[in-house]
Amino acid sequence: MAAPPPLASNEAILAAEQAPLHKWAAESEWNAPMEPFTIIGNVHYVGTKTISALLITTPKGHFLIDGVVPQSGPQIAANVAKLGYKMTDVKYLLNSHAHMDHAGGLAGLKMRSGAKMVASAADKPFLEAGDIGHGPSGGVKFPPVRVDRIIADGGTLRLGKTILKAHLTPGHSPGCTSWSMTAAGKTVFYHCSASVAGQSLKPEAYPGIVANFRATFAKTKAMKADVFLANHDIFFDLHAKRARQIAGETQAFVNPAELQEFNRIMEDAFEQRLKAEEAKAP
Numbered sequence: 360m361a362a363p364p365p366l367a368s369n370e371a372i373l374a375a376e377q378a379p380l381h382k383w384a385a386e387s388e389w390n391a392p393m394e395p396f397t398i399i400g401n402v403h404y405v406g407t408k409t410i411s412a413l414l415i416t417t418p419k420g421h422f423l424i425d426g427v428v429p430q431s432g433p434q435i436a437a438n439v440a441k442l443g444y445k446m447t448d449v450k451y452l453l454n455s456h457a458h459m460d461h462a463g464g465l466a467g468l469k470m471r472s473g474a475k476m477v478a479s480a481a482d483k484p485f486l487e488a489g490d491i492g493h494g495p496s497g498g499v500k501f502p503p504v505r506v507d508r509i510i511a512d513g514g515t516l517r518l519g520k521t522i523l524k525a526h527l528t529p530g531h532s533p534g535c536t537s538w539s540m541t542a543a544g545k546t547v548f549y550h551c552s553a554s555v556a557g558q559s560l561k562p563e564a565y566p567g568i569v570a571n572f573r574a575t576f577a578k579t580k581a582m583k584a585d586v587f588l589a590n591h592d593i594f595f596d597l598h599a600k601r602a603r604q605i606a607g608e609t610q611a612f613v614n615p616a617e618l619q620e621f622n623r624i625m626e627d628a629f630e631q632r633l634k635a636e637e638a639k640a641p
């Protein structure tokens with residue numbers, strides 16, 4: 360059976376890649392270049408200066424997580440090539456969540472790779488609309504990307520000996536998906552994000568946002584990771600670690616305490632924000 364057609368034409372994707380950056384992207388250097396590098400084992404950083412994209416390579420094909428902004432597709436593809444890999448060997452395209460700064464380049468990456476797009480059921484409609492549809496990012500459009508396969512909480516994808524596991528960590532988006540894997544004997548965890556990011560908690564930006572955040576904090580408290588990765592540089596101190604790695608520290612990205620430190624910071628910020636909004640609400 361022939362694959363269903365893409366939701367954005369090649370012309371529309373190329374036009375979005377050439378379009379001026381959204382003001383948030385320009386202000387926060389979301390599309391500024393960064394040299395690609397290997398984080399640990401077969402896990403590589405192919406994102407921009409401030410937003411992550413991860414390439415996980417295997418002899419049986421590769422995983423590519425996140426597409427950054429719509430203009431980032433060519434840069435990510437060039438980064439994959441710089442590391443000596445082929446975009447056409449990318450078999451699975453994954454996403455942390457359906458905001459423009461992490462999903463924007465996915466359609467362009469799918470166009471270049473032919474990979475299967477795998478996402479949570481709750482974020483699928485937003486990826487396919489090219490718009491999260493609520494909160495401050497609602498109406499900030501990106502080229503829509505067809506989701507070929509839905510992944511549930513605890514679901515896995517395998518290429519060669521590498522297994523990626525999906526952890527649904529909703530809150531920041533309804534279908535926010537974190538990913539874990541083992542690389543070089545270490546547990547690697549890529550966090551979807553747990554920041555409120557200007558979304559209203561009272562009234563709820565989407566139904567269930569408060570319960571989602573609380574369930575995600577409870578769930579991730581029980582988790583352990585040797586290597587904590589996230590989708591904005593500031594969440595995991597990307598540049599300081601990379602500088603230490605360049606200086607010769609091979610385990611610069613290994614810190615088993617970091618996931619729980621991140622959880623604590625995010626949970627405190629969430630509860631404070633909720634209290635402030637409840638105090639203001641009638």
Ligand SMILES: [Zn+2]
Pocket residue numbers: 456458531552556
């Ligand atoms: Zn987001």
